[in-house]
Amino acid sequence: MKKIWALLVIVLAFGVYLHADIYIKTKTHADAMSMMGQNQPARDSVTEQWLAEDMVATNMENQSIILDLKANKMFIVNHGEKTYVETDLPLDMAKLLPPQAAQMMGGMMKATVTVAPNGQTKQVGTWKCAGYDVTISMPMMMMTMKQAVWAAANVGVDLNKFMAKAYGNIMKAQNMMFDEAAVNEMKKINGIPILTETTLDMMGTQNHRSSEVVEISKKTPPAGVYAVPAGYAKTDKLSMKDMQRR
Numbered sequence: 001m002k003k004i005w006a007l008l009v010i011v012l013a014f015g016v017y018l019h020a021d022i023y024i025k026t027k028t029h030a031d032a033m034s035m036m037g038q039n040q041p042a043r044d045s046v047t048e049q050w051l052a053e054d055m056v057a058t059n060m061e062n063q064s065i066i067l068d069l070k071a072n073k074m075f076i077v078n079h080g081e082k083t084y085v086e087t088d089l090p091l092d093m094a095k096l097l098p099p100q101a102a103q104m105m106g107g108m109m110k111a112t113v114t115v116a117p118n119g120q121t122k123q124v125g126t127w128k129c130a131g132y133d134v135t136i137s138m139p140m141m142m143m144t145m146k147q148a149v150w151a152a153a154n155v156g157v158d159l160n161k162f163m164a165k166a167y168g169n170i171m172k173a174q175n176m177m178f179d180e181a182a183v184n185e186m187k188k189i190n191g192i193p194i195l196t197e198t199t200l201d202m203m204g205t206q207n208h209r210s211s212e213v214v215e216i217s218k219k220t221p222p223a224g225v226y227a228v229p230a231g232y233a234k235t236d237k238l239s240m241k242d243m244q245r246r
Contacts, residue, residue: 020218022051022157024192030209051159055226056166058174065173066226069165075228076173081239082232091169093176096238111177112137113185124195125214127152132189138177143202153191155216163192192216 025048032042050057054070064077072089076096085096113136120131129150136145168183178186192213200207 021221022049022159022162023215023217023219023221024049024051024213025215026211026213028209028211031207033205033207050221050225051162051166052221052226056162056170057221057225058170059225065170066228067166067169068226074169074173076238077228077232078239079229082229083235083239084228084232085235085238089169091172093172097176098237110138110179111175111182112139113178113182115185115188122150122195124150124152124212127155127194127213129194130190134186134189136182141202143200146199146201148197149189149193150195151189151191151193155192155194157216157218159192163187 028045030043033040045061048059056067058065062080066075074087074089074091075084077084116133118131118133122129129152132149134147134149171183172178194213196211198209
């Protein structure tokens with residue numbers, strides 16, 4: 001009888017493991033900022049990512065980004081307005097923006113990115129990380145971002161497929177100014193960024209923010225995490241509210 005119970009426990013545990021997906025939790029803090037008469041208070045937020053065999057879901061405060069890698073589709077979901085846009089992969093953000101915004105993105109909002117390893121290592125949480133110096137510049141908007149990125153090549157789970165197929169598309173969805181060249185430069189970072197310290201300088205005003213992965217594990221995802229919620233309306237373009245949340 002004991003052997004039967006032991007076997008049953010093993011079978012059940014194995015079944016749970018087979019249905020477990022990779023879960024990544026990231027905490028972000030942005031300092032308070034004042035620019036051109038506008039005051040933005042300090043903010044803390046949490047991003048959760050779920051990675052399955054052919055599906056990826058990135059859930060932020062008011063938005064979700066869902067990738068169906070088998071169908072080569074991306075869904076950008078606005079929970080506040082209960083709307084979503086659907087587009088083919090690889091992602092071309094210009095197709096999802098109003099014409100004026102698309103024109104700006106192709107000109108003054110285009111970013112130039114440089115990535116260089118700095119030869120340093122650092123323990124962040126449970127992960128051994130290598131350091132990278134990243135510069136993101138947008139001269140026409142008089143904006144520069146300096147980043148210290150600490151990335152781990154070994155995080156205990158296999159993220160190769162995610163990094164190869166999904167990472168670049170998610171970066172472009174979250175950063176409208178990133179084109180293919182910017183994404184390819186960011187891919188020089190070996191592994192997944194665990195800690196990113198960013199100093200933004202825009203028209204002489206500085207702001208600091210940090211983003212840190214605090215958990216990478218295998219879990220059973222909540223129901224519906226890889227689907228657009230029922231009742232949400234499909235739109236052809238991103239709204240201004242969608243763009244402001246990036």
